[in-house]
Amino acid sequence: MKVGICDPIAQEGVEYLKNEGFEVVDLTSVPKDELSKHVGDLDAIIIRSATKVRKDMIDAAKNLKAIGRAGVGLDNVDVEYAKSKGIKVINTPGATSISVAELTIGLILAVMRKIAYADREMRRGSWPKKKCKGIEMYGKTLGIIGIGRIGREVAKRAKAFGMRIVYYDVYRPDENTEKELGLEYRDLDTLISEADVITLHVPLVPETKHLINAERISKMKDGAIIINAARGGIVDEDALYDALKSGKLYGAALDVYENEPLKESKLFELDNVVLTPHIGAQAKEGQTRAGLEVAKKIAEVLRS
Known part of the structure; x- marks a missing residue:
């Protein structure tokens, strides 16, 4: 199964997914307005605050089963539309x-x-x-x-x-x-x-x-x-x-x-x-917790 990383997360989270047998697709350098062209065969995507997961991206991701937000807020995700398509939306409210x-x-x-x-x-x-x-x-x-x-x-x-x-x-x-x-x-x-x-x-x-x-x-x-x-x-x-x-x-x-x-x-x-430039969660320890936690939650959803 393929997991797309749209925004940078802690390397510990990336390594966890790889060690669990998932194919990790690095999309962090793809312009945000072009992401929809790259998500068609992904089973899950992981984002932070920069990527907006709206209807167009969800529709483009034909195999999508889970959206993982490494952080708290979900205002950059169309949560209700994702749920209507049977897609699990995950965040890490306590990590940061x-x-x-x-x-x-x-x-x-x-x-x-x-x-x-x-x-x-x-x-x-x-x-x-x-x-x-x-x-x-x-x-x-x-x-x-x-x-x-x-x-x-x-x-x-x-x-x-x-x-x-x-x-x-x-x-x-x-x-x-x-x-x-x-x-x-x-x-x-x-x-x-x-x-x-x-x-x-x-x-x-x-x-x-x-x-x-x-x-x-x-x-x-x-x-x-x-x-x-x-x-x-x-x-x-x-x-x-x-x-x-x-x-x-x-x-x-x-x-x-x-x-x-x-x-x-x-x-x-x-x-x-x-x-300050939206750095509330930008602490090394918080990002490590968030990256690892979202990776584990995504893996759990995909395994089930």
């Missing part, structure tokens, strides 16, 4: 949770202590010490929207920094989990008005599109901070720009964007926003 959580904490620190700004100015020959007076994480209220695997890992780390943690999710964890992680439940509007820092850990679905918009930003504390390492489109980038420029928000950090890769943006003008 720690990687994304650690980046989230890093982004909070980068914004609060103006680390990225200080680095840029130093490289220009400036010594911006007076402009780099920041704020501490200690004692601040962190609002986590989405308390799944990643949200919980963020909570563990924020607790170690001495932050008070409030959260909102449509599915509340049990009382023991709340107590263990030091979580206090709030409805969404209360969380938005109460938190000093708001971090997003929800999927991009119709209900979360522009969840953070001009109206909700207006209800936030003056000087609040927004972090988005989840999915582009959850934050209205135009509304965010206006709030950052006006000083309503102290700062923000984005790892994801409505249109990726991000080549042009008004946000580039601002010094109080930190921008």
Whole structure:
């Protein structure tokens, strides 16, 4: 059976498939708009976030039995159409949770202590010490929207920094989990008005599109901070720009964007926003876990 690798995964995952007797077809160098021409005889494909598996590719893959996503989000896969064709859709929701959580904490620190700004100015020959007076994480209220695997890992780390943690999710964890992680439940509007820092850990679905918009930003504390390492489109980038420029928000950090890769943006003008190129899962350990896990799951489906 043939497994096509459309986006690079950890070599451990590739070797696992080969050792299990599968033929691995490397499609990582094929332009994305030409992938449909190369999937006709594949039994499974493995992707990350770059490849979009829509109806045209699914129809072109006549032998397809499984789609494996090395990562969490499935917004780049037409899941319902795949299921209607009897194709199993797999992801690895827990593999990169720690990687994304650690980046989230890093982004909070980068914004609060103006680390990225200080680095840029130093490289220009400036010594911006007076402009780099920041704020501490200690004692601040962190609002986590989405308390799944990643949200919980963020909570563990924020607790170690001495932050008070409030959260909102449509599915509340049990009382023991709340107590263990030091979580206090709030409805969404209360969380938005109460938190000093708001971090997003929800999927991009119709209900979360522009969840953070001009109206909700207006209800936030003056000087609040927004972090988005989840999915582009959850934050209205135009509304965010206006709030950052006006000083309503102290700062923000984005790892994801409505249109990726991000080549042009008004946000580039601002010094109080930190921008990273969708690197939440880009840690060696997380990628190894994701690549190996997706390979094992794909192998299990094909064997059955």
